[in-house]
Amino acid sequence: MSYLFAAYMVIWILLSGYLVILGKRQQKINKEIEFIRELENTQ
């Protein structure tokens, strides 16, 4: 039973890790968009 638990934990950890990576990429782009908007407003 512990092997089964370990295997499914690994699956969810790896999947969640990739989702976090995608989320961080999205966040970085959002920040850049925000910066460009601010830049345009000041001009």
Add this chain to the structure above:
Amino acid sequence: MHRSLIWILIILMSVALYLVFIWSPIEKVMGNVQKIFYFHVGSAWVAFLAFGVVFVYSILFLMKRKRSYDMIAGISAEIGVLFTAIVLTTGPIWGRSAWNTWWTWEPRLTTTFILFFLYLAYIFIRRMDGAWEKKARLAAVFGIISFIDVPIVFMAIRWWNSKLHPIVFGDAPNQSGGGIEGEMLVTLLFCLGVITLLYIVLLQKGIYIERTKLAVENVKKNIQEKLMK
């Protein structure tokens, strides 16, 4: 991306987990640990699919030089590596329980191990410094060549007649496929479908992020050009 697709995925994933842990019978010899099989095989299938997409879009890129083709190949490779990592970690956990060893240099394990590093190298090629077109060309050629390992991984247990990985679908000289019960087969096929849907959702999300990134880069370039004038 359609939010409804994510909700459908969440519902279907819950059904898949119900089928795996409650509905499907417990295997007589291996016991509960056999339930790793459903997501292990599903992940292997999606890894093959993802690398197949890399192969197709790499060819398309070399033919038409469209950036979107290169983008799709790159994202698909990332997802393929993720699912190969799942295969390579859940496999040994299952193997420790079933074969009493974490790892053996058996043909399928060895070729899968090589597959993981081939596409990891592909990702590193994409992240090198330099002009995107040069990197994309190099990555496309590498993506096409690396795909040779996919059929080798699939056929490994048939060509080298390994007994550790049983054949589930199709036959081999000394083994015949279809060796699982009906309920187990239904659960397996359902999991294959759900994990494929997960691949589609991740691919869509990745494409959306990369397209937005590209658009932002273009806007930044335009601003820079304006400032230079």
